[in-house]
Each structure stands twice: as structure tokens, then as C-alpha cells.
Amino acid sequence: MGIGRHDLLTIGQLAERSGLATSALRYYEKLGLIHADRTTGNQRRFARSTLRRVAFVRAAQQVGLSLEEVRTALDRLPHDRAPSHQEWNAVAIAWQRRIDRQIAELELMKRKLTGCIGCGCLSLTRCALYNAEDRAAQAGPGARYLLTRDPASGPEPLPSAE
Amino acid sequence: MGIGRHDLLTIGQLAERSGLATSALRYYEKLGLIHADRTTGNQRRFARSTLRRVAFVRAAQQVGLSLEEVRTALDRLPHDRAPSHQEWNAVAIAWQRRIDRQIAELELMKRKLTGCIGCGCLSLTRCALYNAEDRAAQAGPGARYLLTRDPASGPEPLPSAE
DNA sequence: GTGCAACTTGAAGTCGACTTCAAGTCAAGC
DNA sequence: GCTTGACTTGAAGTCGACTTCAAGTTGCAC
Known part of the structure; x- marks a missing residue:
């Protein structure tokens, strides 16, 4: 099991294998x-380890990272050899946290929507979805955190029937 | 509480309130x-109901929809008046399903990563993250479903120590 | 040692989602 | 009735993430 030329991929081979x-x-x-x-x-x-990096890049994009952000994240890994178990774990764990945040955000959005369905969502003064945006505007021009938790106020109360 | 001119927003007002x-x-x-x-x-x-539509658009983008997809989704709602409870619920529920799918996808990604951390992820032949991409390539050129469930095969086995 | 697919580069093009600009029009408070 | 900020339009610019193109070079099977 020596190190032959099959350990190196041409760009065409990498393209084929990475999609x-x-x-x-x-x-x-x-x-x-x-x-x-x-x-x-x-x-x-x-x-060959480039395949893993590429997989990572695609996964990261899926979660919404820009390539610049991915670059920063990947800077922790060696660029020319397979990462050590430890190196990889560090990145993978940071990565999981990022995914968790993304999931939390989606769940918040879903909860708000659930409130809207059950309650008097049609009342503009009570709809959480609507109000989330409306309050964003109060925070000043350019405030664009969308349905994220409002950084300026504590955790949001769930929308309810009242 | 009559219908006055406050029921209509100028573009500036809509901008301010929507962020x-x-x-x-x-x-x-x-x-x-x-x-x-x-x-x-x-x-x-x-x-005024436009505020709700705008909130929806932003939320949808957050989940990864293009504006074109959003347009299709919003076509179910009336464009010039507040939607009825029923109309809104239909959209909200479809929307929740979309969010659920997105969450499921992220959780799949996370599980794969968990497997990578615990197991011999450094072995290219066993890493689920790596293999997901690699199999995508087998499906033909242009196959780009990333870490999604492989449409051609059943639910993926979780990566494990073996 | 030759033929041809696969590679090389830089520049330009594309697409989605906007922003910026220029030149002009509207609305409303004084 | 005038001023001034908010509005109008179309065209062009920007940014990220690529793709396409043109013109030339390399690698390897025969």
C-alpha cells in the first residue's frame, strides 16, 4: 500500500467525484x-483529502455560510494533507454548533407561525410574525435580523391566543 | 375606527416599518x-396587509427560498387585502412543512457529523459526509443534492463506529 | 513521437437580489 | 402658492458565486 499517483487527483477527477x-x-x-x-x-x-474539504464547503453553503465564512472555518484544517482526528473534531464540533443555531432559528420561526395559525393572526397588532419585522424597523435603518431573536430584548414570549 | 388614510402606507412608511x-x-x-x-x-x-406579506418574504428567504419561489407560494393570498383566516392558515401550514423539511435536512447533516466525530471519519471510505458527496458524483454529472437524502436510495443508515 | 482529451490562464458573461444614480414629479405644511 | 422632502422612472452598478470563452499547453495511450 504505497503512495502511488492515485493519491493525487486531477481537477477533472476531483470534479467527477465531488459533483x-x-x-x-x-x-x-x-x-x-x-x-x-x-x-x-x-x-x-x-x-485526496480535498474531497472532504469540498464536501464541507458544500455542506456549509447549505447551512447558509458564504464562501468567505467557510474559508475562515476551514483555515483550522491543514490544506494539503488529511486532518488529524483532533483537528477534524474541532471543526466538526464548531460546525454542529452552527447547525444547532440554524435549527433553533427555524424552530423559532415555526413557533411564531404556529401562534399565527391558532390565534388571531389576522389582527396586525398581535401577529408575532408581523411584529417581529415591525420592531426590527424601530431598531433603526438597516436593521435586518429578520425573524431572529431580537438582540436588544430578552427571549421572545411565544405568541398566544391573548 | 373608520377607514381613514392611515390604512394605506406610502413606500417610505412601508420601508420604515418593514426594515x-x-x-x-x-x-x-x-x-x-x-x-x-x-x-x-x-x-x-x-x-397594511402588505406588511405581513413582506414579513413572509423575508422569512421565506431565511429558509432558503428564492423570490420566485416565494411569489408562487404567496400567489395563494389576495394581493390587495388582508387574507382571510383560512387563506392565511393554508399558507402558514404549507410553510411550516417547508420549515420542517429544512430542519430535518439540517438534523441529518448534524447526525452525519456526529458520526464523523465519534468514528473513524478520517477513513475516506467510511466518512458519511465524504461519501454523501462522492455518491452524488456517481449519480451522473450535475448531481448536486449535497447532504440531502439520496433520492435513489432509501433512508441512509447512520454512520457508526463500524 | 504523435494525436487528442484534458488541462492552463485571464477576461468577460450570467444570475439573483438588490442599490445607486439622474432627472424629473407630487404632497402637504407654512 | 411655494418650498421641500418624499416620491416617480429607467438604466446602470454591485456583489457573490460561478460559467463560458478563447487561445494556448500538457500528459499519456498508441
């Missing part, structure tokens, strides 16, 4: 999300 | 997401 276009991979490389060594003829050769 | 820029609201109107009547002098006047 991404080669143009996207070149773009990711330019952004510093992935790294490639070069052959003497200047062609890219990717380490 | 969006007037340019965004004009853009939404162009896309058919919201509707405005016009004064004799051609200025927009929005019904």
Missing part, C-alpha cells in the same frame, strides 16, 4: 478554500 | 410579490 464543475473548483482554489500542488507542466494535483 | 429599503420594495413590486394602488399623482399606496 462540482472544474470551474467551481478553480474558483474555490482562487479563494483559498482548497489547495493544489502542481505538476512540472503546471497542472493541478489535489490531495 | 427594508424602498428600492427593495419597488423591486418586490416589480416581481409581483407585493401590490400597490396608485394615487392620482402616481405614487404607490400599500395596504
